[in-house]
Amino acid sequence: MDKESEFIKNMFEKGVLVNKDLLEKKIDPSIIDKIEQESDLIVLNNDYVDVINQQTSLIDWYEVDIYRVEAEKERDDSIYQSHLQTFKQSTLMLNTPSFSQEQNINSLESDFDENSNFLLTIETSLDEELPADLLTVSLEEKLDSKEIEIVTSFKNVPKKYVVKDFTQIFLSRYRFLEGLLRNRKELENTMAINRLLSKKEKDNVALIGLVEDISETQKGNLILTLEDPTGKIKVLVTKTNKNLYGFAKELVVDEVVGISGISGDKIIFADAIIWPDIPSNNELKKSDKEEYMIFLSDIHVGSNLFMKEEFEKFLKWLNGELGNEKQREIAKNIKYIAIAGDLVDGIGIYPSQLEELKIKDIILQYQEFNNLIKQIPSNKQIIICPGNHDAVHLAEPQSAFDKSFSPTLFDLPNVTLVTNPAMVNVGKTKTFPGFNVLLYHGSSFDYYVAHVESIRNNGGYHRADLIMKFLLKRRHLAPSFKSTPYFPGHKEDPLLIKKIPDFFVSGHIHYSNISNYKGITTICGSCWQEKTSFQEKMGHEPEPARVPIVNLKTREVKILKFK
Structure with missing residues (x-):
């Protein structure tokens, strides 16, 4: 068995498929051991080998694959390459675990x-x-x-509960998460829903609301109903915007999100969904x-x-x-x-x-x-x-x-x-x-x-x-x-x-x-x-x-x- 065939066999046994372009260059045998640390990896190509060999980050390979597949479908890999560079610049260090990006640990046990x-x-x-x-x-x-x-x-103090007790939960949730979202640059010019409903002209707008309902049109687009203390409004997410559509599919009712987009007649055409999330600069603390x-x-x-x-x-x-x-x-x-x-x-x-x-x-x-x-x-x-x-x-x-x-x-x-x-x-x-x-x-x-x-x-x-x-x-x-x-x-x-x-x-x-x-x-x-x-x-x-x-x-x- 030649070296290429043996390499393909070893990768297949680990559940990894090898891209043809990888076989056209000299393969470093040490990559096999490094693959052990990449439990979510399904396909191995030249780009992925470069990331793994740098030994600077553990990657959510499922997310990378989404961009790679989209690039192949659209025959435009600019977004894929952009995100690949972002992953390469991750500060998640293997040998010094002062990391800030996502690390999945589930492959080696003792x-x-x-x-x-x-x-x-x-x-x-x-x-x-x-x-x-x-x-x-x-x-x-x-x-x-x-x-x-x-x-x-x-x-927990037992008492007789009334409707106000339940609405207070949702209102307090909205107020806290709204405060987090208003700190986001994309939501600097957030407007209350009752003001958005009165807008007639098209304009770039932003809002923060609680997801009341999620429905799908006959053409497969998503219609969100968002509410805040002033009212409710529809938000359209089209399936042609594949990245945004994928994010919208993860929405669940009652969560609080920010939306930016273009205003229409009592509807918003979304171009971004923003979650409260954890700050990217969150410190990873270590004891002395x-x-x-x-x-x-x-x-x-x-x-x-x-x-x-x-x-x-x-x-x-x-x-x-x-x-x-x-x-x-x-x-x-x-x-x-x-x-x-x-x-x-x-x-x-x-x-x-x-x-x-x-x-x-x-x-x-x-x-x-x-x-x-x-x-x-x-x-x-x-x-x-x-x-x-x-x-x-x-x-x-x-x-x-x-x-x-x-x-x-x-x-x-x-x-x-x-x-x-x-x-x-x-x-x-x-x-x-x-x-x-x-x-x-x-x-x-x-x-x-x-x-x-x-x-x-x-x-x-x-x-x-x-x-x-x-x-x-x-x-x-x-x-x-x-x-x-x-x-x-x-x-x-x-x-x-x-x-x-x-x-x-x-x-x-x-x-x-x-x-x-x-x-x-x-x-x-x-x-x-x-x-x-x-x-x-x-x-x-x-x-x-x-x-x-x-x-x-x-x-x-x-x-x-x-x-």
């Missing part, structure tokens, strides 16, 4: 084997004052405030201490599918009883553990669940969880938020557990209990501001997998990074009101992402994924439960017993497998 000598390897792949009911709520002041500070947790933080979720104690053996192996590693010297050193330096919900399997969560329960009493489930978690060394601080399987109400924000159902959770001195969602600050010192960690279990994820085509068609439940990027871009954890049950008793929308986090942590989908978006490390925890009958029917493929680990000094990320 198996945990107490008899092995391997080292863990890196996975390559509210500034405003808060209303009184959003202020920090510390349920148990157990911890040194210098180690963990609760930035945002919620107190060699400390680690690990992330768990979806433990599901009480299920007969709970992976107790693997979880106990994890606990032994935390206690320095398993692993080689390097692994034990990492375990010793773990300072923080975040658990993003579903501590137990609960009762009556899905049809036929009782048949899959080993422990059929909710209090006993929490007792068993406590028996496991108290084996974690007391010098490691644990932050826990609830999930949809836990014994709290489903409406978000979910309360931070209830002593009547989970009394044992309140007994451990190194445990901090917060609501879902919540934000905590860890690692703060006199010279370092600490890391803001946003915890959200992820109950809204199901909706966006089902309703956003770009997420569904590019991995769905296996691509938590796409879902989390989608939410960060909108600065909201559940922009569509239907995507998760709401607790309406707050003066301000509690699911807004007001303060930019350093870490965005979730669970729910039982599939670990780590990525970076504009300096924010997004982490979806794994699970500790084998596939259930319900997941089998839904077509879910869980990936259990994986533990994401972050070095807070370097921001390097590792995943350790215990199965």
Whole structure:
């Protein structure tokens, strides 16, 4: 077999097709090893090789491919080359992880084997004052405030709800996101909708509105209905503007966006869609201490599918009883553990669940969880938020557990209990501001997998990074009101992402994924439960017993497998 054929064969085995133009030049054999770090790469050509060989950035190859295909269709590669240059100039550094662009980390994993000598390897792949009911709520002041500070947790106060409570959520959402969008250059001359409706002449205009409706014309164009406190207006997105049309297809109802375009008779012809998003200059912070933080979720104690053996192996590693010297050193330096919900399997969560329960009493489930978690060394601080399987109400924000159902959770001195969602600050010192960690279990994820085509068609439940990027871009954890049950008793929308986090942590989908978006490390925890009958029917493929680990000094990320 000649070198070219062998190269094509090696690439094909890695799921990568080789473009003919690449074979006309001398191929560097080292490219094969570098491809291991580019998990989304489907086609390899000369342009892509140049980007990979520079070793300066990890790229969203799906996005690059969109521009490449459009260039081939239109026989005009100017836009493609322009975007390619942008990607080449990315500041996402492989060897120094002070990156600001998107990094997907899901290709390399390390198996945990107490008899092995391997080292863990890196996975390559509210500034405003808060209303009184959003202020920090510390349920148990157990911890040194210098180690963990609760930035945002919620107190739900039951009352009789009226329509005004719901409208207040949407109005507060609009006001905050409008403030972010007005800072964008494209929206400097934003006009209220009632003024736009009175315009008769064609003119360049901009508006900010909440998406009330999305419909499609017979010719395939999109009609958006946007509203603000002054009125409603139609916005037309034509399918001939392919880039804009692709962005518009990702819109969901109830999100707040900016639109620029040309005014018509009670209609806007859109030429750009602007999201609140994360600033491009968002700082990627690093601690001055060699400390680690690990992330768990979806433990599901009480299920007969709970992976107790693997979880106990994890606990032994935390206690320095398993692993080689390097692994034990990492375990010793773990300072923080975040658990993003579903501590137990609960009762009556899905049809036929009782048949899959080993422990059929909710209090006993929490007792068993406590028996496991108290084996974690007391010098490691644990932050826990609830999930949809836990014994709290489903409406978000979910309360931070209830002593009547989970009394044992309140007994451990190194445990901090917060609501879902919540934000905590860890690692703060006199010279370092600490890391803001946003915890959200992820109950809204199901909706966006089902309703956003770009997420569904590019991995769905296996691509938590796409879902989390989608939410960060909108600065909201559940922009569509239907995507998760709401607790309406707050003066301000509690699911807004007001303060930019350093870490965005979730669970729910039982599939670990780590990525970076504009300096924010997004982490979806794994699970500790084998596939259930319900997941089998839904077509879910869980990936259990994986533990994401972050070095807070370097921001390097590792995943350790215990199965």
